[in-house]
Amino acid sequence: MAPPFQRIVLASRPRGEVKAENFRLESAILPELQDGEVCVRNQFLSLDPYMRGRMSAAKSYAASQELDQTMIGGTAGRVTASRHPDFAEGDAVVGLLGWAEAGVARGDALRKVDTGTIALSAYLGVAGMPGMAAWYGLNHIMHAREGETVVVSAASGAVGSVLGQLAKLRGCRAVGIAGGPEKCAHVVVELGFDACVDYKAGNLLADLSAATPDGVDALFENAGGAVFDAALSRMNGFGRIAVCGLISGYSGAPAPIHNIGALLIKRISLRGFIVTEHLECWPQGLAELAALVAAGQLRYRETVAPGLASAPDAFIGLLKGQNFGKQLVRLM
Amino acid sequence: MAPPFQRIVLASRPRGEVKAENFRLESAILPELQDGEVCVRNQFLSLDPYMRGRMSAAKSYAASQELDQTMIGGTAGRVTASRHPDFAEGDAVVGLLGWAEAGVARGDALRKVDTGTIALSAYLGVAGMPGMAAWYGLNHIMHAREGETVVVSAASGAVGSVLGQLAKLRGCRAVGIAGGPEKCAHVVVELGFDACVDYKAGNLLADLSAATPDGVDALFENAGGAVFDAALSRMNGFGRIAVCGLISGYSGAPAPIHNIGALLIKRISLRGFIVTEHLECWPQGLAELAALVAAGQLRYRETVAPGLASAPDAFIGLLKGQNFGKQLVRLM
Numbered sequence: 300m301a302p303p304f305q306r307i308v309l310a311s312r313p314r315g316e317v318k319a320e321n322f323r324l325e326s327a328i329l330p331e332l333q334d335g336e337v338c339v340r341n342q343f344l345s346l347d348p349y350m351r352g353r354m355s356a357a358k359s360y361a362a363s364q365e366l367d368q369t370m371i372g373g374t375a376g377r378v379t380a381s382r383h384p385d386f387a388e389g390d391a392v393v394g395l396l397g398w399a400e401a402g403v404a405r406g407d408a409l410r411k412v413d414t415g416t417i418a419l420s421a422y423l424g425v426a427g428m429p430g431m432a433a434w435y436g437l438n439h440i441m442h443a444r445e446g447e448t449v450v451v452s453a454a455s456g457a458v459g460s461v462l463g464q465l466a467k468l469r470g471c472r473a474v475g476i477a478g479g480p481e482k483c484a485h486v487v488v489e490l491g492f493d494a495c496v497d498y499k500a501g502n503l504l505a506d507l508s509a510a511t512p513d514g515v516d517a518l519f520e521n522a523g524g525a526v527f528d529a530a531l532s533r534m535n536g537f538g539r540i541a542v543c544g545l546i547s548g549y550s551g552a553p554a555p556i557h558n559i560g561a562l563l564i565k566r567i568s569l570r571g572f573i574v575t576e577h578l579e580c581w582p583q584g585l586a587e588l589a590a591l592v593a594a595g596q597l598r599y600r601e602t603v604a605p606g607l608a609s610a611p612d613a614f615i616g617l618l619k620g621q622n623f624g625k626q627l628v629r630l631m
Numbered sequence: 632m633a634p635p636f637q638r639i640v641l642a643s644r645p646r647g648e649v650k651a652e653n654f655r656l657e658s659a660i661l662p663e664l665q666d667g668e669v670c671v672r673n674q675f676l677s678l679d680p681y682m683r684g685r686m687s688a689a690k691s692y693a694a695s696q697e698l699d700q701t702m703i704g705g706t707a708g709r710v711t712a713s714r715h716p717d718f719a720e721g722d723a724v725v726g727l728l729g730w731a732e733a734g735v736a737r738g739d740a741l742r743k744v745d746t747g748t749i750a751l752s753a754y755l756g757v758a759g760m761p762g763m764a765a766w767y768g769l770n771h772i773m774h775a776r777e778g779e780t781v782v783v784s785a786a787s788g789a790v791g792s793v794l795g796q797l798a799k800l801r802g803c804r805a806v807g808i809a810g811g812p813e814k815c816a817h818v819v820v821e822l823g824f825d826a827c828v829d830y831k832a833g834n835l836l837a838d839l840s841a842a843t844p845d846g847v848d849a850l851f852e853n854a855g856g857a858v859f860d861a862a863l864s865r866m867n868g869f870g871r872i873a874v875c876g877l878i879s880g881y882s883g884a885p886a887p888i889h890n891i892g893a894l895l896i897k898r899i900s901l902r903g904f905i906v907t908e909h910l911e912c913w914p915q916g917l918a919e920l921a922a923l924v925a926a927g928q929l930r931y932r933e934t935v936a937p938g939l940a941s942a943p944d945a946f947i948g949l950l951k952g953q954n955f956g957k958q959l960v961r962l963m
Contacts, residue, residue, distance in 0.1 A: 555887035563903040
């Protein structure tokens, strides 16, 4: 019989803010490997804001995370056993094995990745789903052109950091919004944005206005609430808005938006999207992102929590903006 | 010298609600007709919500209405003198001569219309700019398909009434939102919508839910505020929203929108638009609308105020929803 492994299940649905008690660490046994399946030892778990939505029973775009089942989520690891012709022991793979040390998946649910030029963990961030969210929004919704001003909230995060760098690469003015001077400095100095506004500094609208002297042509919205409102007030005519996340409202009643008039007055085009619904774009996007990472043109930062047991607290911190760059869990 | 005519000018900018004292009725003299110009005696003035925005000095999508100048606006009348080869005395024309009994315009700023099968006044409503707003939103933003549910606010108004009828003609379920039982009855009985919700009845969300059992696939928004919020909560995945007006917020601080999360969760596509910025669509759209009116397939209702002096009060009533169908002023 296979040795037991550790996993984290959803123990109860949060009411308001997520708490550690909503999760439970437990042991489980891997099922016997069937034809076409692959057994993976996870090395990194991806923690992402969308998981908060899945924890609620409320109808959303995706099925709820079931109680007492392994928390869903992206993973990167190594194949330990394979009954699928495309995978061999030792292969690096990314998949959706959830908050667990190991798992079994069908081969077609795994993607073999090259760790020769890119670190395995990057396939969960800049060269994975978060990177694709930025790539899709910029290319398919924001249509940002050279010389235009692009604004992105949660700019130091896994998605926002890629968005601004991609915008810079095409000759846009990239302006971030992030929480605190350390994150803002990172966004400008390390990631090369033209400016970054600290929404916690108390002068959001004035600071954003100063950072966007020519207004905002395209907005990538991750935050919602006051940050979204401020950005709306700076939009130029025929501006484009990609709504990727509204993290400020994930743990309670979302803050209302006041500058709705801008949608009409500025003739805004806005689209909310879920990047996993546009898989037809992934081969092209992932190839571009991986090439840019390998060439050193796309930088990223990670916050890595140690060990499976650290995942709940790391996730709670993520929802509060305590992470810095992509939030991962490294399995021991 | 030409005889004097009456006109209404903007005397002062409103603070909050528009008041009669913001306007001034006065006499003026027509300028001498130049080559290429046409003199028109207006028979109808169009009153439209967009005029409220022009009365403010605040930056909007269009230049402000200047103080002490004739209030802007669409007009329909007859040519009284012409120095343009395409126009002759007696021709029926629509133009933008403003709140005035007469005016002079260049020929290329006038459109000659056929009053043989369609009443002159209809070219200011169902077969004019308001009709085009509905036509453009339905065809170029909402992409409503047979069997889908379409919702429109201000459903008995000049734009909303056309929107719902066009939706019905293509096999959609058309649901209106309007103020009061009389308007709602008109929308269903006379215009043929499948249902109309009275937002003044106190059960907006429950009533709208009952009227849209399969959710809302496409929304045409004229109102803003609580009406927009309720419609957002009923949107289906991949729903489309055309924002044409937000009349509830025109006279003060616009009501905030709470259901912003729907933009993301439902992956909404939304676009605000000004139909006069899409003139390339007008020849096709106006031809379709006129044909439908002539065939009796597009019905309309008008509220006609008598005489130029009645325009300010009629406009103030329009902003409060006191009109029923297209608001016009008939000149004596």
